[in-house]
Amino acid sequence: MNKARRNPFNIAAMHGALILYTLIALFPVFVIVINSFKSRKAIFREPLALPDAETFSMIGYQTVMKQGDFFLYFQNSMIVTVVSLFFILLFGAMAAFALSEYRFRGNTLMGLYLALGIMIPIRIGTVAILEMMVATGLVNTLMALILVYTAQGLPLAVFILSEFMRQVSDDLKNAGRIDGLSEYTIFFRLVLPLVRPAMATVAVFNMIPIWNDLWFPLILAPAEETKTLTLGSQVFIGQFVTDWNAVLSALSMAILPVMVLYVIFSRQLIRGITSGAVK
């Protein structure tokens, strides 16, 4: 295996494949970003050309800034994503700890019950969720979205994290108990740091669907002051006319915060994915 890795031909082939994949993956993003800096005519005439002195235009960004409360949408998206992730990780890790650490009647059953949500899409329950939100007066609040996304993310989080927590050495936890640490301290100070890669994995897998979701913001929180970025961008897409400059500019800006979050998590993520393989 080592020999194969060092062989220059294999290295070239490997890097070639990876570079090709990167190009394919980045291409749509690239097209969105370059076109967001072009005038409307230029977008349609030569969609793949870079903006030059003649075609360069900030009109899309100007429209986005003028139209609607873009920064509010942005803030809403950020709040919903970050708070949902926080709850998913906190409650997911706590449930996973209980399931993996304590023997109690119905432990396996409870684990299966919590994992069931992985197989049932939460959108099936949209009508019931909407009715509940109406009944509790949570419609058009960010809380509604946060609750739904937390519920949506928990099953997979519990499933992945409990698997990882089972691998944390019993001796370590027992050493903590003998040293007089409470179960909470053992959880927060000993176990959580050791499953950090798994937490980052869960965070990244949950972050992007939440950030991009259109369905629940549209149904549960369509009011002006609770619109998320994805929903807010829809004003530029009309049935008859679509303001492509604005749509592309809004999309370009929407990529940024996800990228920042991703960079924060990614170092941990890589370790999470390879932790089983490289030990």
Add this chain to the structure above:
Amino acid sequence: MTALKLSKVCKSFGPVEVLKNIDLTVEENEFVVFVGPSGCGKSTLLRVIAGLEDATSGTVEIDGEQVNTVPPAKRGLAMVFQSYALYPHLTVRGNMALGLKQAGHPKDEISRRISEASRMLSLDDYLERRPAELSGGQRQRVAIGRAIVRNPKLFLFDEPLSNLDAALRLNTRVEIANLHRQIDASMIYVTHDQTEAMTLADKIVVLRDGRVEQIGSPMDLYNNPANRFVAEFIGSPAMNFVPADMIGGPKGTYFGIRPEYATHSETGALSGTVVHVENLGADTNIMVDIGTGKPFTIRAFGQHRVEPGAQTGIAFDQANVLAFGEDGQRL
């Protein structure tokens, strides 16, 4: 005063009975070693004593007080784990300090105890390192240090040396023996290793399938094993068993002869073909096929030239032969 007293301790995991009616006392300052085959419940027994598992029934008394419902940290004991179980995010100093901080000891008291322990274990140079930056032997010493600073009345060691290489094992074994001499505390020590058990113990407890087979001093167990299991378990190479009727004993019973009490000679009560020879320098182990299915081992002192395939007699002194009944009990 007894440091620890177990009466009728049982432990089951669901339908599986792991510990069955364990009765045991540990006197003050006594060094007790648990031995037994893998899976016989040694670690489980240790965890019940520490309070990490609840006994299904029976009582655990430490210093004359029943502690069945007392949490581990309040039992006045310390435990050293096979896998070291150091806190990976804390320095050596932090690892040793955590339990004391948790118990609310004043700062100067904590640092005094740490410096004392680190001097005893020569850890002074490593106090600010994290566990990942230490060798296996150093980690083990930190784990022992973490136990010492708690000033426990009772130490629990769960196979503390099994991850170390042979030379380091010997050193650490001597260190633990020294420690026991210096500190006023009882120790319970789990091991697989014959030598550790024989050299460290005041008292050995032989366990099998969750039951106590025999309790006694090392020489007691060696000279007077209560049954075949203990006889076979204590001593290395293991005791030879010969059907008694081969050498004029009653049918159905067995004679046990330790390899070191047998010699190879021209004549002897038994004879057979040499099948294998191990030259260890100081001793020579000679395995002889005497037709019982299992070769008879002779441990001859010094170096001997014996070739596999040769015929030999086996001689031994009747006084050193132990007789066992059909059920394996001593006769």
